[in-house]
Amino acid sequence: xxxxxxxxxxxxxxxxxxxxxxxxxxxxxxxxxxxxxxxxxxxxxxxxxxxxxxxxxxxxxxxxxxxxxxxxxxxxxxxxxxxxxxxxxxxxxxxxxxxxxxxxxxxxxxxxxxxxxxxxxxxxxxxxxxxxxxxxxxxxxxxxxxxxxxxxxxxxxxxxxxxxxxxxxxxxxxxxxxxxxxxxxxxxxxxxxxxxxxxxxxxxxxxxxxxxxxxxxxxxxxxxxxxxxxxxxxxxxxxxxxxxxxxxxxxxxxxxxxxxxxxxxxxxxxxxxxxxxxxxxxxxxxxxxxxxxxxxxxxxxxxxxxxxxxxxxxxxxxxxxxxxxxxxxxxxxxxxxxxxxxxxxxxxxxxxxxxxxxxxxxxxxxxxxxxxxxxxxxxxxxxxxxxxxxxxxxxxxxxxxx
Numbered sequence: 001x002x003x004x005x006x007x008x009x010x011x012x013x014x015x016x017x018x019x020x021x022x023x024x025x026x027x028x029x030x031x032x033x034x035x036x037x038x039x040x041x042x043x044x045x046x047x048x049x050x051x052x053x054x055x056x057x058x059x060x061x062x063x064x065x066x067x068x069x070x071x072x073x074x075x076x077x078x079x080x081x082x083x084x085x086x087x088x089x090x091x092x093x094x095x096x097x098x099x100x101x102x103x104x105x106x107x108x109x110x111x112x113x114x115x116x117x118x119x120x121x122x123x124x125x126x127x128x129x130x131x132x133x134x135x136x137x138x139x140x141x142x143x144x145x146x147x148x149x150x151x152x153x154x155x156x157x158x159x160x161x162x163x164x165x166x167x168x169x170x171x172x173x174x175x176x177x178x179x180x181x182x183x184x185x186x187x188x189x190x191x192x193x194x195x196x197x198x199x200x201x202x203x204x205x206x207x208x209x210x211x212x213x214x215x216x217x218x219x220x221x222x223x224x225x226x227x228x229x230x231x232x233x234x235x236x237x238x239x240x241x242x243x244x245x246x247x248x249x250x251x252x253x254x255x256x257x258x259x260x261x262x263x264x265x266x267x268x269x270x271x272x273x274x275x276x277x278x279x280x281x282x283x284x285x286x287x288x289x290x291x292x293x294x295x296x297x298x299x300x301x302x303x304x305x306x307x308x309x310x311x312x313x314x315x316x317x318x319x320x321x322x323x324x325x326x327x328x329x330x331x332x333x334x335x336x337x338x339x340x341x342x343x344x345x346x347x348x349x350x351x352x353x354x355x356x357x358x359x360x361x362x363x364x365x366x367x368x369x370x371x372x373x374x375x376x377x378x379x380x381x382x383x384x385x386x387x388x389x390x391x392x393x394x395x396x397x398x399x400x401x402x
Contacts, residue, residue, distance in 0.1 A: 012053045013062070013297065015045055020296035033141030033393045035134075035299045039386060042303020055304045063301045066294030067133050069286050071259045072244055074136035074145065074154075075266025076283060090339040094152060095159035097335030098328060098353050102128035105323040113316050119377055121171060122367040126360045126381045127324045129164045130157040131389070133259060134357030137295065138393050144400065149345060153352040156332070158260065161359055162198075165256050166191050168363060171372075194254045201250065202264055237285045240269060257362065305361060306386050310379040317380045324384050325391075328354050348399040355392040356385040 007015070023037030023044075045053040053059075106124025109115070115123070135157045139145040145154075244265040251261030269279070311317055332350030341349065364381040367373045373381075 007053065009056070009058050012056065012059065015053055016041065016059070016297055016300045017293065019045055020300040024296060032397075033138055035137050035141060035295075036390055036393060038296045038299035039303045039390060041296075042300035043306055043386070044303070045300070046304035047307040047309075048303075053304060055301055059297065059301055059304070062294065063298040066290065066298035067259055068248070068262055069290040070133055070137060070295050070298070071262045072241075072266045072286055073283065073290055074133075074140065075263045076269065076279060091152070091155075093338040094332060094335035094349065095156045097338070098130070098156050098331040098350070099128050099160050099163060101331035101334075102324065102327040105327040109316070109319050109323060113313075113319075115377075118171070119367075119373045121167075122363065122373050123320065123377065123381070125164050125167060125363055126356065126384065127320065127327070128160060129356060129360050129363065130160045130328070130353045131355050131357035131359035131385075132157040132161050132263065133359070134355040134389050135352065137299075138355055138396065139352070142393065142397060142400070149348055149352065152336070152349050156349075156353055158263070160353075162195070162256060162260060164359070164363065165260075166195055168366065191255070194256075198251055198254050198256060198260075205247075205264075205268055237282065240282055243269070257359070302357060302361065302386060302389065305382045307379060308383065310375055311383070312376060316377075317383065320380055320384050321387055324356070324388055325354055344399070344402075348396065351392065351395040351399050354388045354395065357389040360385040360388075 019041035020038040023041045024034035025037070027037035028034050042053075044050060047054070103124045106127045107120055110117070110120025110123060130153075132154070135153055136145065139150045139153065144150045244262050247265035247268075248258040248261040251264075252258040269282070329347070329350040332353045333346045336346035336349045337343075361382060364373070364378055364385070368375070368378040
C-alpha cells in the first residue's frame with residue numbers, strides 16, 4: 001500500500017511503540033517471545049503493508065541505543081569465565097562447524113545461480129552469522145539465557161560475529177586496495193593485528209578485574225564506598241555506562257561492532273567486583289527503559305526493513321532461506337556432537353543459532369551501500385534476517401519441550 005505522507009518523528013515513535021507493545025503482548029499471551037510481535041508490528045507499519053513509518057536516521061539511532069542497553073542487560077547475566085570455558089577443548093568445534101558449513105552453502109548458492117564472487121561472499125557471510133543481540137533477546141524471553149545451552153549459543157554467536165566482521169573489514173579494505181597480492185597480504189595482516197589487539201585488551205581487562213576482585217580493600221573503596229559517597233543523582237549508573245561505552249568505542253575503533261565491546265564490558269562488571277547490590281541496582285535502572293521502550297523500537301525497526309515487492313528471483317530466495325536454517329542447524333548439531341552433547345542438546349544448540357536479525361542486516365546494509373550487492377539480493381537478505389529471527393523462537397521452544 002502506497003503512502004507519500006510523512007509523519008513527524010514523535011508520531012512515528014508513538015506508532016511503533018503502540019503497535020509493538022500491542023503485538024508483543026499478544027505473542028506473550030500465546031507463550032511466544034514478545035520480540036516476534038514487535039517485528040511484526042514493524043512489518044505492518046512499514047513498506048510491506050501500510051507504508052506508514054520509514055526507517056529514518058532518528059529511528060536507527062534509537063535502535064542502536066536499544067541494542068547497546070540490551071547487550072548490557074544480557075552481559076550482566078553472563079560471566080567471562082563461562083564463555084572462555086565454552087570455547088576450550090572440543091566445544092570450539094561448535095563455533096567452527098556452525099560457521100564453516102553455512103559459509104560453504106553460500107558459495108554453492110552463488111555458483112549455481114551464477115552470482116558474482118563479491119555478492120556471493122556477502123550472501124555467505126549473512127547466512128553464516130548468528131546475531132548476538134537477537135539471540136540474547138530470544139534466550140532471555142524463553143528463559144534459558146543463563147543455562148549451559150544458552151551460554152553455548154551466546155559463545156558461538158560471539159565467535160561468528162567477530163569472525164564475520166573481521167572478514168567484512170578485510171573485504172572492504174581489499175576493494176579500496178585494488179586487490180593486488182601485496183595489498184591483500186598487508187590488509188590481512190592489519191586485520192589480524194586488530195583482532196589480536198582486541199583479544200589482548202579483553203584478556204588484560206579480565207585479569208585486572210579478577211585480581212582487583214580478590215583485593216577486598218581496593219574493591220570496597222573503589223566500587224562500594226566511593227560509589228555510595230557520590231552525591232549527584234544516578235552517578236553510579238552514569239559511571240558504569242561510561243565504563244561500558246569506553247570499552248565499546250575501543251572495539252569499534254579496532255574495526256569491530258560496538259556491541260562486542262559492550263557485551264564483554266558488562267560481563268566484567270560482575271558482583272565480585274561491584275557487589276551484588278550495585279549489580280541489581282544497575283539492572284533495575286536499565287531494564288525498565290530498555291525493555292519498555294528501546295528494545296521494542298529496535299525490533300520494530302527490523303520489520304520496517306522488509307519490502308517483498310523488490311524480489312523477482314524466488315528460487316534464489318528459497319535456497320537462501322533453506323540454506324540459512326539447514327546448514328546452521330546441521331553445523332551446530334555436528335559441532336555439538338563432536339563436543340560430546342546429547343542428540344537433543346545438539347539439536348537445540350543448532351536451532352538456537354539461526355537468528356540473524358540486526359547483525360545480518362548490518363552486513364547487508366554495508367554491502368548494499370558499498371555497491372557489492374544489488375537491491376534484490378539486499379531485500380532477500382533482509383527477508384532472511386527477519387524470517388530466521390521470527391521462526392528461531394518457535395523452533396527453539398519446540399526443541400526444548402520435546
